[in-house]
Amino acid sequence: MTPLVEAVETAVVDALRRALPETGGPEPLVRRSDRADYQANGALPLAKRHGRNPRELGEAVAAAIDAPDLIATAEASGPGFVNIAITSEAVWKQVAARLDADRLGVGLPLAGERIVVDYSGPNVAKEMHVGHLRTTIIGDALARLAEALGATVIRQNHLGDWGTQFGMLIQYLSEHPEAEWHRADEADPTANVAVLDRLYREARAVFDADPAFKERARARVVALQGGDEDSRRVWGDLVDVSAAAFDAIYERLGVGLTAADLAGESTYNHLLDGVVAELVEAGIAVESEGALCVFFEDVTGPDGEPVPLLLRKADGGYGYAATDLAAIRHRIGDLKADRILYVVDARQALHFKQVFATARRAGWLSGDVEAVHVPFGTVLGPDGRPYKTRSGGTVRLMGLIDEAIAKAGAVIAEKHPAGEDLAELAAATGIGAVKYADLSNNRIKDYVFDSDKMVALTGDTGVYLQYAHTRLASILRKAGAMTAPMAPAAPMSREERALALHLDAYGAVLAEAMAEREPHRLCGYLYALARAFTGFYEANPVLKAESDEARDNRLALVRLARETLAHGLGLLGIAAPDRM
RNA sequence: GCCUCAGUAGCUCAGCUGGAUAGAGCACCGGACUUCUAAUCCGAUGGUCGCAGGUUCGAAUCCUGCCUGAGGCGCCA
Incomplete structure (x- = not known):
């Protein structure tokens, strides 16, 4: 279904064409605004290009807007912005349409695409440690996101097993x-x-x-x-x-x-001879100092000499580059991947650059197939250094998880001393806290692991989102079974409008988070959603609404908000409990 | 030496690919609970967006140079 912002864009493009017939395909540049529902900035660059007064063109565009069912008012403002207000009826109808639609009206833009997601990759005979935390959590979120947008996702757990x-x-x-x-x-x-x-x-x-x-x-x-x-x-x-x-x-x-999903290094062992032979035959791999290497013009070391990708060591053993090359060939040739995401530590950036360049030279990686390194920063301890135990050892992942769950449990027990599902709830909030803390930060930056802060009951945390969800669920539970139709002609409060417009942008955010491979965009959206809901909750009674119409409309809004929040949390791998 | 990434409030971070007065959380101060869950909300305080130029109607955002920090650069994976 069409989001409101797109309908507004269409209307603005029409208006721009009417106000300035000589323009070709104008960019409407519609954004959310704190001064109106939306603002269109498209008149400004056009005025410049066609030598018109920007303010006057903005006024002409505002006057030329013709979409009475959608747009209530359009006014020029400032140097030539056009502030746009949507009719309440159009917003209410949009809420109803999303509730009726499959998947909250979110499309499947990635339908037909095959995406390999390489993540987690722990080592056999070793415990998973803090170094596996981010790849596992981020990779999982991206895989879920790609699936939600219609892609066929092939998860590959590249174990260190060889x-x-x-x-x-x-x-x-x-x-x-x-x-x-x-x-x-x-x-x-x-x-x-x-x-x-x-x-x-x-x-x-x-x-x-x-x-x-x-x-x-x-x-x-x-x-x-x-x-x-x-x-x-x-x-x-x-x-x-x-x-x-x-x-x-x-x-x-x-x-x-x-x-x-297990596809460890050993999986490719029998392919290495063939892969390397192919590269030698193509003249891509050459011998140097007894080893077999691929060189690149733009990669040099401290001495100014070219730095190779090392396929085979002087002792005859294959390096992990050979394995990665066999893997990429397999993923493209056999798994038929259209896209491969490598959710791996940022320190591997040069390695992947070399692997991808080699695969491209070999002709395996070509055309529309895309291989992307999805890098992320290091998990730091409270001292701002890479996270280690007090004695300098590696931090066990299970220990980290248990600690977060224990802390979440203690906090919950304080609120609900007699709660029966305490253990389950502690796990849901503790793990949600760890994941949200990781995913809500910009992927590429290092971040400080602070379990006290992440399970805190206040602020921008997973708990806040989960709590918002329980309040939504609680309203619906108390409302009982209800299928009353909405009343689009009823008035709309400021908070209702803010929440509804925010909900309408869900699909766009998912597409954006996927395109940039940045789950923190979804986190930011969900946090803003929880805030928009809380603002609504404080000011607009649902069950004790002033009229039946208001109650029906608000219940619909609550339903859509709950479903959207639960769906979004699900994509992040975070539970959405009904009670806390 | 070269390459990559980062630098925004006291602290931790957003800032939607160039839009109007730069936003959250934490901390601190002041308020709001016979309520649909106060695990919440409202208000106050707090910023030369690392520095200097440039691009243009308009820059935290794009370009160049510098400063600072992290990381990477042949037989570990």
Whole structure:
């Protein structure tokens, strides 16, 4: 369905053409305004171009506007702005139409598109830590958003499940059968991985200190890659146990990644020879200092020499660039992706630039296919440095989540000492708080992880949005079943108008957030929605409205607001509870 | 040395791709609860938008230079 702003744009374009017949396709430049419902700025640049007085042209445009059902008043203002007020009837009808429409009247602009979203990517045999937080949360939100706009989304969890470190770990395990890492705790799927994480560090220490072990570890890598049965079996075990731990975290976080989305580095292992051979044959990859590299004119190091993308190391092992190239070829060639989003730390920017350029040279990435690095900043601790534990260790993701939930629980218990669904509610608000804190910040910037602030009951937090939702739900619950038709001819308060016009912009915000891959735009919209609702709530009684017509209209507005808020929170991966 | 990103209120951040007096939250101060959930709301205080030029009717927004900070730049992933 057509948003009001688009209908206004059409009317303004018509008026611009009438006021200035010599103009071709004028830009109406319609925006929301605090002085009117909308303001059209299109007359100003046109006046300049055609040597007209801008104020006079603005007045002519205002006079030429002809859309009586839509536009109540149009007045020139200032240097040539046109302030536009929408008729109450058109706004009420728009609310009714959105309630009747599928998906709140939001279109499917991405229908037919296949979008691969690469996110999360934890490492096998290691615990997920704070470094996986943002890619997991942002990637999940973008995947949901793309789906809501009609795209076919293929989630790819690019696990770190291959490489020399596994030779090291498997060798260490074989030499230490007493290390009981397996099924350390049946009740906690993450416990096994916690043990593995520790064993890995032990193995690393031995690896660095003992040349003989180093040699045995290298031999183990060769055996593993050569398909040695014992090695493969242990490796497979490591992957399974780790995947179970990841699942537990995704489940806890409410992230839509499953076993079906696993596509770790090992997936591409059998393709590496072919990929690299193809690049050599095409003259794209060349040998340098014993390694196989791709060079770029515009990438140089501190010494001014070109810096390569390293496909194969001098020792014959493939680097992760080869894996990424195999992956991009697979995603375009086999998965038929129209677009690939890599939700990966901003520090990888140069790497992806090189990978994409190589894929382009090879002809895999061409035409309408788009590969995009979606970078994000670092999670910082209270000291403004990358988040670490007090002793300098990595911060476990599960610990972080548990802490946020515990804090949310304490806060909720204060409000509702006798609440029965406390645990469930604590999880919904704690996780919502963590996600909202992450998603509401501009993706590219670093941000400070402050669990006290994010579960705070006041301010721009996930809790505020959830609370607004419970108030909406509460009104509807008390109103009972109601399907009374709206009364478009009834008057409209300032707060009703502000809320309705805001709700009407939902689809545009989703499209914009997707186009820019910036979930914080949706967060900002939802926060403004909650505020617009609260303003309405304070001033306009719904259940005790002054007339039946007002009550019916307000209930419709409340329904639309609740559905929009719940839908938007859903896209962010945040629960929308009915009671708190 | 080169490249990327950032610099907006005391603190944490928005600012819709150039529009009218730059907005929120936190903190601080003053108000509002026999109510549809006060987990809220209203008001007050608080800014040379890093600096200097340029582009034009108009710049926090676009361009150039500089300053500051973070990150990246061959055999780790």
